[in-house]
Amino acid sequence: MxxxxxxxxxxxxxxxxxxxxxxxxxxxxxxxxxxxxxxxxxxxxxxxxxxxxxxxxxxxxxxxxxxxxxxxxxxxxxxxxxxxxxxxxxxxxxxxxxxxxxxxxxxxxxxxxxxxxxxxxxxxxxxxxxxxxxxxxxxxxxxxxxxxxxxxxxxxxxxxxxxxxxxxxxxxxxxxxxxxxxxxxxxxxxxxxxxxxxxxxxxxxxxxxxxxxxxxxxxxxxxxxxxxxxxxxxxxxxxxxxxxxxxxxxxxYWQFGDYIGIGAGAHGKITQQQTISRTMRVKHPEQYMQACLSGQPDKAIATQTELAKDTLPFEFMLNALRLKEGFQPSLYTERTFLSLSSLEQGLEKADEKQLIIHNNENISLSSHGWNFLDEAVECFL
Ligand SMILES: C[S@@+](CC[C@H](N)C(=O)[O-])C[C@H]1O[C@@H](n2cnc3c(N)ncnc32)[C@H](O)[C@@H]1O
Ligand code: SF4
CATH class of the missing domain: 3.20.20.70 (Aldolase class I)
Incomplete structure (x- = not known):
């Protein structure tokens, strides 16, 4: 992998x-x-x-x-x-x-x-x-x-x-x-x-x-x-x-990779032992600096949330469907640790509306789906 x-x-x-x-x-x-x-x-x-x-x-x-x-x-x-x-x-x-x-x-x-x-x-x-x-x-x-x-x-x-x-x-x-x-x-x-x-x-x-x-x-x-x-x-x-x-x-970002996010209000996403967490730093610059410089940098972290497994299909698609070329199905498994079967229901819904093209090699929006990105992503909610 x-x-x-x-x-x-x-x-x-x-x-x-x-x-x-x-x-x-x-x-x-x-x-x-x-x-x-x-x-x-x-x-x-x-x-x-x-x-x-x-x-x-x-x-x-x-x-x-x-x-x-x-x-x-x-x-x-x-x-x-x-x-x-x-x-x-x-x-x-x-x-x-x-x-x-x-x-x-x-x-x-x-x-x-x-x-x-x-x-x-x-x-x-x-x-x-x-x-x-x-x-x-x-x-x-x-x-x-x-x-x-x-x-x-x-x-x-x-x-x-x-x-x-x-x-x-x-x-x-x-x-x-x-x-x-x-x-x-x-x-x-x-x-x-x-x-x-x-x-x-x-x-x-x-x-x-x-x-x-x-x-x-x-x-x-x-x-x-x-x-x-x-x-x-x-x-x-x-x-x-x-x-x-x-x-x-x-x-x-769009391929659901990891990123450290530092600085006031910054977002981050880190995967550790198959657990994916999102973080957000406190937004106010002064509050952020005070936390980091007073020896309590953890206070600069406003939120830290583990992504629940059942939200991952939506989270992944929210990003990956933005890419015109779409993605290879193996990327989904590599980034979410879920099997492709977790996408099946969403793909069926998207098929009914002809929003997505998918085969063994690739998943991407159809040209019709390109005009309805939000609707396509919602199929995976
Ligand atoms: C982080 S922002 C700002 C970067 C830089 N400070 C600037 O203003 O040039 C990145 C880009 O998002 C776009 N942007 C910001 N607000 C927007 C809005 N309400 N609608 C569409 N694009 C927006 C702008 O093109 C902006 O350059
Ligand atoms: S306030 Fe203006 S200059 Fe500053 S980040 Fe927003 S768009 Fe850019």
């Missing part, structure tokens, strides 16, 4: 300001970000995880947020050195940092690369200044283009651009224009998200006027075709990549 890949996710919880659509665990930065304290807290937190992953090698690292590019290059260097002292890290391993394209961040891209990050995920969102203002982003379209050029110059041949569509008052032409501009920058990977209105966001209480359902469907269809024409293969609901440029870190 192949070992379950193990990734590391590190959450950085501060941003210049809170965007009105964002429900991630991100907080407006204090006057001075307590960078040193936060890095020390992360390393203490990591230490408490080590006994649960002894002997396992790391597959990928992802520092996300929030806006981790607010870290100084020196701070990041110190963090990476701390990781290397505690975990065996291969220089060739995918190591991603989420970066915002503001001027303050761009100046540090070269330092991030020197520190050992080899993939940047840049949050562009749109190349239209008017849209960026409506989204209350702190960067302009010009700065976005500059950030991409600087990232390339710094050595990042591997990078992702985050783009959103279905923005307030957006026409198809505007959405496709944004995509075309992104494509012209030749990113190896593009994440193209439909803007969703999430509870607990400013947009939820003051909703912008969004394109209607038909317009959104047309945007998605034409946008996907444009991406395909330029060699970007859709391999997940919102992820497009040039050949062999898929995100190894995100793929590990």
């Amino acid at each position: 192949t070992p379950i890949p193990l990734s590391l996710y590190i959450h950085f919880p501060w941003c210049v300001q809170k965007c009105p659509y964002c429900d991630f665990n991100s907080h407006k930065q204090p006057d001075i970000i307590p960078e040193d304290r936060y890095i020390q807290a992360l390393l203490r937190d990591l230490e408490q995880v080590l006994p649960s992953i002894w002997g396992r090698r790391l597959h990928t690292v992802f520092i996300g947020g929030g806006t981790p590019s607010l870290l100084s290059a020196e701070g990041l260097n110190q963090l990476i050195k701390g990781l290397q002292q505690r975990l065996p890290m291969r220089p060739s391993m995918e190591f991603t940092l989420e970066a915002n394209p503001g001027t303050f961040e761009q100046d540090k891209f070269s330092g991030f690369y020197q520190a050992g990050v080899n993939r940047l995920s840049i949050g562009i969102q749109s190349f239209a200044d008017q849209q960026l203002q409506k989204l209350k982003r702190v960067h302009s379209a010009d700065e976005a283009l500059k950030a991409i050029a600087i990232a390339k110059k710094a050595g990042f041949s591997n990078f992702n651009l985050d783009l959103m569509f279905g923005l307030s008052g957006q026409s198809i032409e505007e959405a496709l224009g944004d995509l075309q501009q992104a494509i012209d920058c030749q990113p190896p990977h593009l994440s193209w998200y439909q803007l969703t209105i999430e509870p607990n966001t400013l947009f939820y209480n003051q909703p912008p006027s969004l394109p209607n359902h038909d317009l959104l469907a047309d945007m998605h269809e034409q946008g996907s075709a444009l991406l395909a024409k330029h060699g970007y293969q859709q391999y997940e609901v919102s992820a497009f990549a040039q050949p062999k440029q898929t995100s190894q870190h995100n793929k590990n």
Whole structure:
């Protein structure tokens, strides 16, 4: 049996300001970000995880947020050195940092690369200044283009651009224009998200006027075709990549791999002796740091839950069906330790609705199922 890949996710919880659509665990930065304290807290937190992953090698690292590019290059260097002292890290391993394209961040891209990050995920969102203002982003379209050029110059041949569509008052032409501009920058990977209105966001209480359902469907269809024409293969609901440029870190989530999750509000999933546990860290940055730095890092763990066996078919499918290629049946057994018979009932339900294609070699959504992902996953509840 192949070992379950193990990734590391590190959450950085501060941003210049809170965007009105964002429900991630991100907080407006204090006057001075307590960078040193936060890095020390992360390393203490990591230490408490080590006994649960002894002997396992790391597959990928992802520092996300929030806006981790607010870290100084020196701070990041110190963090990476701390990781290397505690975990065996291969220089060739995918190591991603989420970066915002503001001027303050761009100046540090070269330092991030020197520190050992080899993939940047840049949050562009749109190349239209008017849209960026409506989204209350702190960067302009010009700065976005500059950030991409600087990232390339710094050595990042591997990078992702985050783009959103279905923005307030957006026409198809505007959405496709944004995509075309992104494509012209030749990113190896593009994440193209439909803007969703999430509870607990400013947009939820003051909703912008969004394109209607038909317009959104047309945007998605034409946008996907444009991406395909330029060699970007859709391999997940919102992820497009040039050949062999898929995100190894995100793929590990979707293939129900393991991941350590450290940092305020971070989620983790670890398998030990066929028992799968999920963890979540306390969300509040100050509370998180206090717990880790006062010698009681276990207090930084808000929840730790063993996944019950009867929930595993749903949990696995919730992730794996997002992948366009689907998965080999053996992966299900390797990751859940359940026999394939535990999927039978769900597959029968999905068959009735023609949502899934399955044979001895592969299980994936049908083209019809691709439009009804939630319904397909619910067959396994
Ligand atoms: C962790 S978030 C933010 C990363 C980075 N701080 C930024 O804003 O550029 C990752 C991506 O999720 C997407 N995203 C966040 N909120 C969203 C929403 N409500 N609807 C659709 N996409 C969203 C954005 O494209 C964002 O870049
Ligand atoms: S979208 Fe990005 S920059 Fe905006 S609040 Fe969320 S994490 Fe921060």
